[in-house]
Amino acid sequence: MDSSEITLEAVSSVSQVAAEDWDACANPVPGPAPDGLDALVLPDNSGCNSKHYYNPFLSHAFFLSLEASGSACARTGWASRHLLARRDGMIAGIVPCYLKSHSQGEYVFDRGWADAYERAGGRYYPKLQVSVPFTPVTGPRLLIRDGVDMDEIGAALATGIVALCQATKASSAHVTFAREAEAKLLARHGFLQRTDQQFHWQNQGYGSFDDFLATLNSRHRKAIRRERREALAAGITIHPLSGNDITEEAWDAFFAFYMQTGSRKWGRPYLNRAFFSLVGESMAKDVLLIMARRNNRWIAGAINFVGSETLFGRNWGAIEHHPFLHFEVCYYQAIDFAIARGLKTVEAGAQGEHKLARGYLPQTTYSAHFIADPGLRRAIDDYLKRERAYVAQAARELTAAAPFRKTADEEHE
Structure with missing residues (x-):
């Protein structure tokens, strides 16, 4: 004993x-x-x-x-x-x-x-x-x-x-x-x-985003394709950043998005600027920053963390409003990344029944x-x-x- x-x-x-x-x-x-x-x-x-x-x-x-x-x-x-x-x-x-x-x-x-x-x-x-x-x-x-x-x-x-x-x-x-x-x-x-x-998205062994769309009914396939087109219609480009590609300039921009959106939703955002630099230094391999750019400046972004089988979507923010950009940056880009990386799951944060129509299940x-x-x-x-x-x-x-x-x-x- x-x-x-x-x-x-x-x-x-x-x-x-x-x-x-x-x-x-x-x-x-x-x-x-x-x-x-x-x-x-x-x-x-x-x-x-x-x-x-x-x-x-x-x-x-x-x-x-x-x-x-x-x-x-x-x-x-x-x-x-x-x-x-x-x-x-x-x-x-x-x-x-x-x-x-x-x-x-x-x-x-x-x-x-x-x-x-x-x-x-x-x-x-x-x-x-x-x-x-x-x-x-x-x-x-x-x-x-x-x-x-x-x-x-x-x-x-x-x-x-x-x-x-x-x-x-x-x-x-x-x-x-x-x-x-x-x-x-x-x-x-x-x-x-x-x-x-x-609401989480589950990867059923898809080879591409189109493979995922093929599992949806016609109405939702068409809606998602339209949302993805319209999200970028104003000349917006999407830039996934990870590792050493995430510069302090990118963190500055993301923190501005986070502060503006967080102040509107919660009154006082929880994370300070120093946190993002520390995470960028010590966990660079685990961070995926999906950023949106228009007219040569960053306008929106979402931070994700990468596990061995799950992409965890966390904070989103924007300084310009564009229809469906939130869905593109937070949900559809996350699915693209998970399929490319072979991850099993995307967890897109708390709550949000609107995620259901985009393939995220309770x-x-x-x-x-x-x-x-x-x-x-x-x-x-x-x-x-x-x-x-x-x-x-x-x-x-x-x-x-x-x-x-x-x-x-x-x-x-």
């Missing part, structure tokens, strides 16, 4: 964890898999970390860029409390965790819970947030090193989240955009279950919530039961309304 002890601690910065230790837990595959190779599949114990694909948002470099730039720090309401599980001195598991004074930048909305609790005389903040800040992308939240007992370390981390919640006098702990298996594991430790949906997302107050917990539990039923029904209805041809012999143009 293994008599070694698991110890838990919380650190106040990702910089206090060596990059090799963090990445050994977060991304066992050290980078995008070579073209044509399947991702590494490891034995399935707890289900939390059984299939390891490279996810750039889980990397030490990404968290360090967020924290070192001051985008995610105590001043902005994201005070790091990363939970570490050690066995015999070695970091065996990590939970990326923040002590928060608000509910901004999370994309899983609990403001109604906070308002109700505070009207009843409670104190909802601070709370613990287990997530990648400002990033609505599903991935492991209980990061477990290869070669350790995943069940044991997973249980220790789940228990540790609750203990950290109590130690920090937080009202609650929220594990968002987790994998389904993680949400189920956390449920066994008293966490409530919540679901939502996003996918369920999962979160888990520990609520310390028994009364608030009962009220939220009842609400979540109804919400899960609604989300499931909406997914069925949206899937049925997908733009794909219903029969193999439906007429092409």
